[in-house]
Amino acid sequence: MSDFAYAYARPSALEARPEGNSLLLSAFAEEQAATATGSACFFWGRLRDSWLAARGLSTLAKVVASRFVPQSAALRDPIVTAGAGQLRFEAFSSCNGVYARLDLNSEALDGEFLSSGTTNVDFNEPMVNALARIARTEPVILSVGDKEVTLERAAGKVVERKVTLPERWIKGLTSVQAYLALMEEKLRLTRVQALQLVQGLPAGTAKTDFFLVLRGPRPSFSPVGSAGAVRVGGVHRLRLLEGLLPLCEALRVYATPDGQSSAFVLELGGGQRFLLALSADVWRGFSGEGNQLDTLMEELPAEWVAGANRLFRGNEVFNPSVFALENDLAPNTVDRLCASLSAMGLLGFDLADNQHFYRRLPFKLGRILGLNPRLKNARALLDAADDVQLVGVGAGGRTEARVRGTDVWHTVLVGGSEPARCTCPWFSGLQGQRGPCKHILAAQMRFA
Template identity: 50%
Template sequence: MTDLQIQYKGISTYTKSKGISSLVLAHQTEIESVNNIPCFFWGSLTDPYVTAKCWSTIAKVVRSSFGPIPPSLRDPIASAGTEKIRFEGFSSCNGVYVRLDMKPEAIDGDFIATGTTNVDFNDPMLNALNSIQKNEKVTLAVGQQEMQVITSTTKVTEKKVTLPMRWIKGLTCVQLYLADMDLKFEANKIQTIQLFQTLPKGSVKGDFFITKRAGKFTFSTLATADGVRIGGIQRLRLLEGILAIVEKIFVYESADRETCAIVCEFGKMQLLMAFSPDAYRGFSGEGKALEHMTGNLPVEWIHGLNSLLKSNETFDPTLLSIEHDIDFGTMDQLTSNLSSIGLLGYDVTERNHFYRQLPFKTERILSLNPRLKNAKKLIENSDVTIVDKKDGYVEANVKGSGVVHKVIIDHNGYRCTCEWFTAYQGKRGICKHVLALKIAL
């Protein structure tokens, strides 16, 4: 699969003059109207040391890999708007998702425009982040004036990077996992340090669980009723660089106990790190978004929402339904569709969605999933035959490769006789045969 090529007109720069540090993040997007905006935000960081540590953690995540895919340099996605700035990204294997939510108290400046872009985190800038002191004054610009480098020593250079298709697919899935999570544990600073002191050394196999006994948290190989499962526990070492400055952590777990997330609280900002079920399983391949892609979302609706909502704005389906006279059932479907194509993110602490203006065209997302393509091909070839349909029950025959599969959808869920369903039992998304029947219905 070909990655999305991004060409920067300049590079991210970090300069220091008369004791004032300036950080300018180069940006580029497929959306022309956003590309014409020289800068989204310009201002200063109120807590530059903590911010720098969090950015370094994000860079650590996006340069890591825990699966068969080798680590490679990737650039985080930044969203500016509604008095907030968010940075997010994935590990190269797509099994770890990270997001920094910078609250209004973390920044002091002007939002010139609202939007989302992927930014250039280059080596010189990362080295500079590591040198930032607690009392330094740091100016942040998300974007770049006239797409030029603001420094007297560095020439303007073009730089090609890639936005991986796995990231785009991951954005269509990860918020569906986050929306399914509940808070399990809250640990203060001392409890957090004690917990990570029990983190096993080296690369270990098997499941581990975060458990709490007598007010103390620990990692254990023993499953308990209230324990939070973590697959690929070595991935938690990505958090080690911020443990000394974290105020508290919140541990979340999905309803199926397959995925988990840890939210690190710093007062003015929060860093969330979500982990796929296992180190070898990326969020992009789980197929959780497939069930919400059966309906076609009109392009004009997407353009309408882009003009109506700002990046990072809270997405309130009930309020939107009332204000714009949209049926509640239609709004529920719209919310699912927007989530499934990555236009909605999810805040686990606030328990609500937020709108995300993507730096790439939405039609790109709809063509990424091979199961969705194959399901639509089954429909086009008339390979789906409904043999029984009544209240709460549908049975169909769906042609496979030299065999006909039986698909049943009822109040208990769905079932299929294919090898995919037999192997995963729906844990990695629905198979193309169930998806084809859902589309047909």
């Protein structure tokens, strides 16, 4: 599958108007690419605290421009989702190991949602500079959509801009959603403690894991784990929040039970919230985690997935546990439905409200396999006559299998109470921390 190419008919702009400045984000909606002459306007209105929103958007732009792995690709532009009375601006760092989101709910907005939608937005350099110049009491009108505007300055006019969004954009959204849905709140810090958090960051670039703990009332980072500590890989990445932490009212710290991801949620007040999620290590981009592969192993009927998509698209937000109870569905079935939609980039997760939200991207079932090559390769192994062979079943239901690799056969152990294991280099190097290898997937699908 090739990268997704996006072009903007005109640049994003901060336009001076008699009633105040107007922030207009040039938009492109993929699902309208084939036939639309212009994308719809999703929201138009005033930001109640434009200065604070500008600080959040500037931090988002800072995340986009950052890269913590030298060979990572050039920066990408954020996306915005309008729906359920909220605007959500999302972005990844260029290395894909940091995810950030600014949420603006109805309390932060004084305007009208004309329609729901998701689009990629153009944060060009003039836009970033304009955000930095917004004053504390300056009125700003925010319009998300395709508007007939330009940005004219003494230095000249901003021209049309094109960006290319790679496949890892959707793959990263898939992995982040899965991690966020598993996270538990570990710490809740005041503004003073949040500032102490930044002051306590180790100098330079962290080469090893650090663990966030409370020593009395003061948060600190330790190189040694302890009970209740939060593992934070690449802790220096938290410096992305330095400009925003002094403005927060509280900071919530979340982590997955296995310590493979952590998240920091800044309550900014006035209906504004900022989230920063970190992958387990600097070198690990969210797009390669494979943390949904176990759930995606068993293919659901296409009509089930399509039906769930129509329902969630209409409701825009939902809690999976409540949805399962209301519709008399097994939790495992709902997990598989969510994983299937998430694999197409359609679902995000709101930690503070403990619910999924819907992104209005194209519904393309082919992306489930196309963006998950390990799953695709596992099914190819099953299609071959003798590539997955049963060796025997041991005590406790532990199954041993031989699975064909590249010029070699791998031994795979699945089932029972122990984690699955494989002799391939992928598993030997990662020990299952980035999802199962194709050999384990194939054995589980054949013998489970």
